[in-house]
Amino acid sequence: MSTEFETRREFSHQSLRRYWPKRFTKRQPFNPNSENQTYLEYLQIEQYLGEGVSDEEDEEEEGNEVEAEEEDGASCEDDGSSNAPEDDVNEQSKAADASNQISDVRRFMRGMERDEDFLDDYDMVDEVAKFCEGGSDGPFRAREKHVAILDERNIAGTIIDKGGYCRTNLEPLTLEQLFDKLSRKRLRVESDSTNAFDDEEIDAERRIVFISDLDSFTIQAIIKTASRTQAPALRDLFHKYLTRKASIGVTISNGFPVFTLELHMPYYVLGKSKTASRDARRKSDGSPLRQSRKLDFLSRSLDASKGSNPTDQHYWLHEAQISIVVTGVNNWVWTAYGFVDTYFGSKGTVEDYDKLKGRHWEREDPLAAGRLNGGEPIWTPREYFLRVAQSRIREVLKEWNRIVRTVTEEVEGSRDLVYSSSKITAQKLEFLERRNSQMAALSTQLIGGLSETIQAWEGFRTTEANYFLFDEVSTAEPSLEASLNAIDKEFSKLMPGLRKLEQLKKELCDRREGLNAYLSLDGRAAARQLQDLTVLAIVFSPLLITSALFSATGVLPSPGLGKFIYVLVVVTGTMVAMLLVLYHWRYCLQRGVDYMQSAVSSFNELLNGNRISSDAESWDIEKGP
Incomplete structure (x- = not known):
């Protein structure tokens, strides 16, 4: 990287100093059940314990009241209070039945009592729950199609093999296989009765989950198997992926020590095909999860104004989202989730990565778009997150560059026709004005999406990027500043595209005003011609009327x-x-x-x-x- 670029794009080291906590850099012992126990099981146990404590408190209060009444010589039978405990039991059983009727997705999104107060959006629970409840016919749907890739392994303290000890090695899985793999205990727990382990499989300390076109069934598979340490990160991940939010940041929990690194990038894909590529996933209202817009005004010529058929190939603008989240309890035990959209015909599906082999016939890492060797993994979560983010941003940059280039060619190609508008017919001129308005609306849409992504990165680089630059205690990890600078350089390449779209939008708006003025002038010229003809008719009409009267027989x-x-x-x-x-x-x-x-x-x-x-x-x- 050039010195000029580093000087121009320095990270704000002194603006808000943030350190990577030392508790994540030391391999301290912790209870494996925090990863082995699912969050839904944890909620059920906590609810049961909470009801038990509440019942004991009620019994103590009732006992104190009885003692006080006995001292006063009062009897419980006189006021009919003997039926109160039975009523309380009935109310508790009804409340328990009502809570059991809530779906697992809604229970997972709500979490513990008052957890909803800490959600970033009031609609988070409903957005995810309605998508899953309305899009599923049952708990799971049997499929032969591969829906996910799973990589589970651990470093075992010292690296003997660069690949570590693998439980699964980037295996493509069906929905049932994914649920089965994630349902197993993640970390071995030593049995009390013997010196053996309850689960003889090796620890899955480092877990990578890649899913293309995340749907309601894969969400349910993750929710039913996710641990309570991952629940906060997954709630946010599901919501931002489904609603196409732009976000880049770091979250450090204040309670149970958990970190979360997130990257959410909404973008557009410009495709050209004869038929539409529709998203089969549906929202609760029946509409597609992602929209595909047909851009006829990009593939038609001015001859289309005469009613000619469009060309065989049509441009389509597809909504897309990439969501990457890395969350864990320390630098050894962590999980990375990667959700990408491929419904529009992208080559980044699970099947595609299953066929992709590296130089040693090993599968490439799907989260990094195949740019990292899955057989030689990156073990530290921060470095892995940055390398994956850099690879995915390159993919997004390519799509934005293609869109900007196509829109620029369309605007510049019609520039001569607009400036020589006096040589074309009024019908073509009206078609050109309508096409210009559609191009302006498209530019506005693209500018909004690109600006959101750039603003998310700018907010990250000025604050939370320091979590990758500074450690609370010195470690032997390599510096991550080079990776941050590489990502910053990729994002800086988006700025020329944004400025170009803004210039094109301004030209289109100015052009629209010019076309409207030309059309109004053309209308006034026609009105003047009609007025001249009317004057001529009025001037010569008396002569014509008089001649007609004298020519008529018997009139004069x-x-x-x-x-x-x-x-x-x-x-x-x-x-x-x-x-x-x-x-x-x-x-x-x-x-x-x-x-x-x-x-x-x-x-x-x-x-x-x-x-x-x-x-x-x-x-x-x-x-x-």
């Missing part, structure tokens, strides 16, 4: 020049009077009313002047000057 006596001139004068005067009546009667009437009002006003002023004069004389005589 024998023709003569004097009689002809006389009739011509009469007809002309009559037509002039009619024109005056038709076109100027309002003006004449208004002038007449004005004259009458003026006369009345003058008369009133004259009367008032005489009265004032007589009053003045009286005042002078009686009171003096």
Whole structure:
């Protein structure tokens, strides 16, 4: 990287110093059940314990009340309070039944009591729950198609093999296989009765989950198997992926030590095909999760204004999202989730990565778009997150560059036609104006999406990027500043595209005003031509009417020049009077009313002047000057 770029794009080291906590850099012992126990099981146990504590407190309070009543000589039977415990049990059983009717997805998104108060969006629970509840026919749907790639391994303290000890090695899995793999205990727990382990499989400390076109069934598979340490990160991940939010950041929990690194990038993909590529996933209202817009105005010529058929190939603008989240309890036990959209025909599906082999016939890392060797993994979560982010940003940059280039070619290609608009017909001119308005609307949409992504990165690089630059205690990990600078350079390449789209939008808006002005001028010219023809018709109409009268048999006596001139004068005067009546009667009437009002006003002023004069004389005589 050049020195000029580093000077121009320095990270704000001193603006807000943030350190990577030391508790994540030391391999301290922790309870494996925090990773082996699912979050739904944890919620059920906590709810049961909470009800037990509540029942004990109620019993203690009732016992104290009974003792106090006995001291006062009161009896419980007198007021009929013996039925109260039974009513409480019935109410608790009804509440338990009602809670059991809530779906697992909604229970997972709600979490513990008052957890919803800490959610970033009030609609997070409903957005995810309705998508899953409305898009599923049951708990799971059997599929032969591979839906996910899973990589589970551990470093075992020292690296003997670069690949570590693998439980799964980037295996493509069906939905049932994914659920089965994730349902197993992640970390081995030593049995109390023997020196053996309850689960003989090796620890899955480092877990990578890649899913293309995440749907309601894969969400349920993850929710039913996710541990409680991953629940907060997954709630946010599901919501931002489904709603196409742009976000880049780091979250350090204040309670149980958990970190979360997130990258969410919404973008657009411009494709060209004969048929539409529709997203089969559906929201609760039945609409597709991702929209695909047909851009006919990019693939048609001006001949389309004559009603000709469009070309066989059509441009389509597809909504897409990439969401990457790395969350864990330390630098050894962590999980990375990667969700990408491929419904529009992308080559980044699970099947594609299953076929992709590296130089040693090992599968490439799907989260990094195949740019990292899956057989030689990166073990530290921060470095892995940055390397994956850099690879994915390159993919997004390519798509944005293609869109900007296509829009630029379309705008520049129609520039000559607009500036030579006097040489084309009014029909083509109207088509060009409509196409220009569609291009302006498209530019506005693209600018909004690209600006959101750039702003997310700018907010990250000025604050939370310091988590990758500074450690609370010195470690042997390599510096991550080079990776951050590489990502920053990729994002800086998005800025020219944004500025280009803004320039094109301004040109399109100016062009639209010019086309509207030309159309209005063209309309006024036609009106002037019609007015000239009308004047000519009026001028020659008396002569034509007079000739018609003399040519009609039996209408007028024998023709003569004097009689002809006389009739011509009469007809002309009559037509002039009619024109005056038709076109100027309002003006004449208004002038007449004005004259009458003026006369009345003058008369009133004259009367008032005489009265004032007589009053003045009286005042002078009686009171003096």
